Structure formats: C-alpha cells, structure tokens
Amino acid sequence: MRTTSRYRAAARMIAAIGVVSLVAACSGSGGAPGGGATGGAATGGYPDQNITFVVPFSAGGPTDTVTRMIAEPMAAKLGGKIVVQNVEGAGGTVGAGEVARAEPDGYTVLMHHIGMSTAPALYQNLGYKPLESFEMVGLVTEVPMTIVARKDFEPATLQDLVTYVKANANKVTLANAGIGAASHLCGLLFQTAAGVKLQEVPYEGTGPALTDLVGGQVDFMCDQTTNTSGQISAGEVKAYAVTTPERVKSLPDLPTTTEAGLPKLQVSVWHGLYVPKGTPQEVVQKLTEALKVALADQKVIDQMAKLGTAPVPAEDATPQAHRAKLEEQLGTWAKVIADAGVKAS
Numbered sequence: 603m604r605t606t607s608r609y610r611a612a613a614r615m616i617a618a619i620g621v622v623s624l625v626a627a628c629s630g631s632g633g634a635p636g637g638g639a640t641g642g643a644a645t646g647g648y649p650d651q652n653i654t655f656v657v658p659f660s661a662g663g664p665t666d667t668v669t670r671m672i673a674e675p676m677a678a679k680l681g682g683k684i685v686v687q688n689v690e691g692a693g694g695t696v697g698a699g700e701v702a703r704a705e706p707d708g709y710t711v712l713m714h715h716i717g718m719s720t721a722p723a724l725y726q727n728l729g730y731k732p733l734e735s736f737e738m739v740g741l742v743t744e745v746p747m748t749i750v751a752r753k754d755f756e757p758a759t760l761q762d763l764v765t766y767v768k769a770n771a772n773k774v775t776l777a778n779a780g781i782g783a784a785s786h787l788c789g790l791l792f793q794t795a796a797g798v799k800l801q802e803v804p805y806e807g808t809g810p811a812l813t814d815l816v817g818g819q820v821d822f823m824c825d826q827t828t829n830t831s832g833q834i835s836a837g838e839v840k841a842y843a844v845t846t847p848e849r850v851k852s853l854p855d856l857p858t859t860t861e862a863g864l865p866k867l868q869v870s871v872w873h874g875l876y877v878p879k880g881t882p883q884e885v886v887q888k889l890t891e892a893l894k895v896a897l898a899d900q901k902v903i904d905q906m907a908k909l910g911t912a913p914v915p916a917e918d919a920t921p922q923a924h925r926a927k928l929e930e931q932l933g934t935w936a937k938v939i940a941d942a943g944v945k946a947s
C-alpha cells in the first residue's frame with residue numbers, strides 16, 4: 603500500500619477511535635509516523651508535540667489493547683500526548699517497517715510483539731533488521747495464548763480438536779493475523795503438534811478475527827488472553843487450553859496444553875517498545891522511564907491481571923533486557939520456522 607493512503611487510513615482510524623491524551627481528546631493530529639517532527643527531540647524539551655504509538659495490527663486486538671493500557675500513564679509521566687495509530691498488514695511487518703523508516707526523533711514509537719523475532723525468517727524482503735533498525739525502549743508484558751473456537755464447533759476438548767481437524771483437514775479453517783503474527787506461530791505449532799496442515803484465514807489483526815469467530819465465519823484460532831478473555835468468560839467462544847506451563851489465574855478452569863495432551867504447544871507473546879535507530883539516547887531514556895512508571899501503575903496492573911497477564915518486572919523494562927530477549931528469540935524462531943518449512947514471500 604502506498605504510504606500516503608496508509609497514513610490517510612490511519613488518520614481516519616484515529617478519528618474513529620480517539621486519542622489517549624493527558625489533556626484532551628484530539629483526532630489525527632499526530633500525522634504521518636515520523637513525518638511531523640519539529641526537531642525538539644534531542645533537547646530537554648522532549649516531548650513538545652504529540653508522540654505517535656504505532657500498533658502494527660488492527661484496532662481492538664490484543665496488541666492495540668496493551669498499547670492503549672500503557673499509553674495514558676506514559677503520556678502522564680512524559681508530560682505530553684500519545685496518539686495511537688494502527689498501521690496493519692503482513693503480520694505486523696508493514697507497521698514495523700514504517701517505524702524503522704520514520705524520523706529518529708522519539709515521536710514515532712512502535713509497539714510490537716514476538717512477531718519482531720519471527721519476521722526475518724519468514725519474509726525475504728522485510729526492509730528492516732530487528733536488531734539494527736531500531737533502538738529498544740524496553741519489554742512490556744508477556745501474554746499467554748489460548749486456543750479458541752466458534753461456540754458451536756464440534757470438538758469438546760483439545761484432544762477432540764486434534765482428532766477432528768485430522769479427519770476434516772480440508773474443511774476446517776484456522777484464523778490468524780497474517781504470517782509471522784503470534785496467532786500464525788501458535789497455529790503453526792498446533793499443526794505441527796497435531797501433524798496436520800489446515801486452511802489458514804489471514805486477517806490484519808485478531809481483533810477482527812475474533813469478531814468473525816464469534817460470528818461463526820471461521821472455526822478456530824490461537825490468540826492472546828488480552829483479546830480472548832472477555833469472550834471466553836462470557837461463553838461467546840469455546841476455549842480448549844492455554845499455551846503456558848501454568849494455568850492463567852483469571853481463567854482458572856482452562857487447562858494448560860500440557861494438561862490437555864499437547865505439551866509441545868507452548869508459546870507466550872512478549873511485547874516491547876521500539877524507536878527508530880538513531881533516536882537520541884536521552885529520548886530513549888525518557889521513554890524507558892515512562893514505560894517503567896506505566897508498568898508500576900496499579901490501574902495497568904489490574905487491567906492486565908483481568909486479561910490474564912502482568913507487566914514485566916522493572917529490570918526487564920529496559921533497552922538491555924529487551925535487546926537480549928530479541929536476540930534470543932530471533933535464534934529460537936529461526937529454527938522453529940526453518941523446521942516447519944514456512945515462508946511468506
């Protein structure tokens with residue numbers, strides 16, 4: 603998609619879903635990611651204009667939810683406004699690419715998740731390098747995933763699901779948020795563990811995928827508790843398991859994949875904040891400090907707990923811990939993806 607129309611679409615999205623602001627709601631004033639800087643970033647005056655947080659998936663999905671949770675307390679600490687923009691597409695790589703190419707002035711910040719570490723193994727022409735194109739601000743949270751299906755989907759348990767999809771591989775549909783997204787990876791792990799290849803239905807985020815799942819347009823998917831908790835608790839979807847070694851406190855009846863018989867299906871979705879390479883260190887530091895304050899905010903802790911997750915410990919909300927995590931995860935996923943033989947383009 604051409605950049606200008608992408609930005610226009612993003613501006614319309616902002617107008618529709620609003621702005622996180624300390625002062626007042628304002629629509630679309632963030633402009634193009636990285637395009638509106640006035641050069642104040644390297645000074646002690648940062649921030650002196652709106653900061654844009656780019657979410658590389660649809661509004662209303664799990665990445666968007668976590669971003670909006672921390673944006674308000676971060677804006678309060680920074681003494682400015684944060685505008686959230688959804689720049690979706692290609693499993694989160696479109697939004698990440700936009701931020702990699704943005705002005706390195708601290709006014710364009712990317713929230714991304716595990717997908718940052720999977721994309722290089724999947725996309726041949728990514729246009730950015732995770733470790734080289736960004737400065738890391740800090741880790742944010744690590745979110746369990748759940749395997750959920752439309753309410754009237756036949757299989758009752760995870761074992762039933764495996765049996766069912768094997769027998770009906772040509773007609774079962776598995777939703778995801780595009781190649782390299784967390785839902786894609788989790789779906790990949792499921793298919794590997796079950797020994798089956800299914801028809802995948804890609805969305806620009808699991809927000810709209812969940813809507814379709816509730817509406818019965820797709821059969822099942824894997825997604826973060828930050829998106830699925832409400833629908834699981836309300837009985838709007840059928841939930842089979844959570845993909846972490848321990849059960850999730852807010853969903854106490856949901857078995858783990860190990861309990862449910864697929865111990866190899868383990869994944870949790872770490873999130874971090876990035877700015878373009880070359881962003882002044884004092885600006886990165888201010889963002890890191892604001893992130894730490896947001897993660898210690900009781901409202902954020904409570905909101906996350908309700909959705910099955912928690913902020914990372916303070917020592918992980920740092921550029922150093924973030925870089926170490928990304929380095930480790932790039933290696934881990936390169937191997938899993940090579941073994942699975944998957945490619946996006």
Ligand code: ASP
Binds near residue numbers: 664666778784808825
């Ligand atoms: N949960 C999505 C994923 O599969 C991302 C999103 O929609 O926020 O990665």
